[in-house]
Amino acid sequence: MIHLHQLPKLQDKSYSMSPFCIKMELYLKVAGLTYQNHFGLDFNSSPTGKMPYIETQGKKYADSNLIISRLQQENNFSIDEHLDSQQKAIAFSFIRLCEDSLYWAGLYSRWVDADNNKWKVNFIEASGLPKVMANIIYPVAKRNILRQLKSIGLISLTKNEIYSKAQQDIDAIANFLEARKCFFNDKISLVDLTVFSFLITVADSNCGKRLQNFVYDKNLGSFIENIQNKYLAA
Numbered sequence: 001m002i003h004l005h006q007l008p009k010l011q012d013k014s015y016s017m018s019p020f021c022i023k024m025e026l027y028l029k030v031a032g033l034t035y036q037n038h039f040g041l042d043f044n045s046s047p048t049g050k051m052p053y054i055e056t057q058g059k060k061y062a063d064s065n066l067i068i069s070r071l072q073q074e075n076n077f078s079i080d081e082h083l084d085s086q087q088k089a090i091a092f093s094f095i096r097l098c099e100d101s102l103y104w105a106g107l108y109s110r111w112v113d114a115d116n117n118k119w120k121v122n123f124i125e126a127s128g129l130p131k132v133m134a135n136i137i138y139p140v141a142k143r144n145i146l147r148q149l150k151s152i153g154l155i156s157l158t159k160n161e162i163y164s165k166a167q168q169d170i171d172a173i174a175n176f177l178e179a180r181k182c183f184f185n186d187k188i189s190l191v192d193l194t195v196f197s198f199l200i201t202v203a204d205s206n207c208g209k210r211l212q213n214f215v216y217d218k219n220l221g222s223f224i225e226n227i228q229n230k231y232l233a234a
Helices: 020-031 064-075 085-111 119-126 131-151 159-177 190-203 209-215 221-231
Strands: 001-006 036-039 053-056 060-063
Touching: 001 020, 001 064, 020 036, 020 064, 020 085, 020 221, 053 085, 053 159, 085 131, 085 159, 085 190, 119 131, 159 190, 159 209, 190 209, 190 221
Parallel strands: 001 036
Antiparallel strands: 001 053, 053 060
C-alpha cells in the first residue's frame, strides 16, 4: 500500500491545491497502483519539507518526478513507453515549461496579486485547522512564497510582465495540442498528467481572473475535460 501525502483539497474540488500533488495522484491512478490519500499541511513529516511525498514499505520518498521514476522501476511500468525519442524530448520540454515557469505565475496569482480576493479565504477553509491557527499560518506561508518568488527574480517584474510570460506558456501548450485530447498517439503520457495538473489549478477559481482567462480563451477544454472526467470525477 502506498500512502500519498498531499496538500489539502480546496472547497468543492476533488483534487489537491498543488499541481505537483495532482500529478502524483494521477500517475498512481493511471499506473493502477493501490494508494491511500492523506491531505494536510504536515510538511515536517516530509523528507524534503515539501509535498507530495509517499510512504511505502516503511520508507518515505519525496519529489513527484523522483517518486514516479522509482515506482516505474519497481513496477516495470513506463507511462511513456509509447513515445519515441523525439516525442520524449518534446514532452520533457513541456513538463519543464509547467514546473519551472507556469508554476510561478500560478503562485503569484494566488498569493500576491491583489486582484485575487478569494485565495486567502479558500486556503484557510481548506487547511482543516481552527481559524485562529489558520490565520497565523497563512502569513507565514505567504512570506515563504514571497521569498521563493524573490529568489527567482519574479517579484522584480511588473504584473503585466509576469502574466505575459504565463500567457506565452499557455499559448505554447495550446498551439501544440490544438484540439487533441492527448499530446501524443491518443494515449496518456506523463506530459499529459503534468500539463493538466498545472492548467486545472490555473483555470479554477483560486487564481486571478486574468490568469484563468488565458486558459479559457484557448481551445484547451477537450484536453482538460478528458483527463478530469477519466481520473478526477468527484
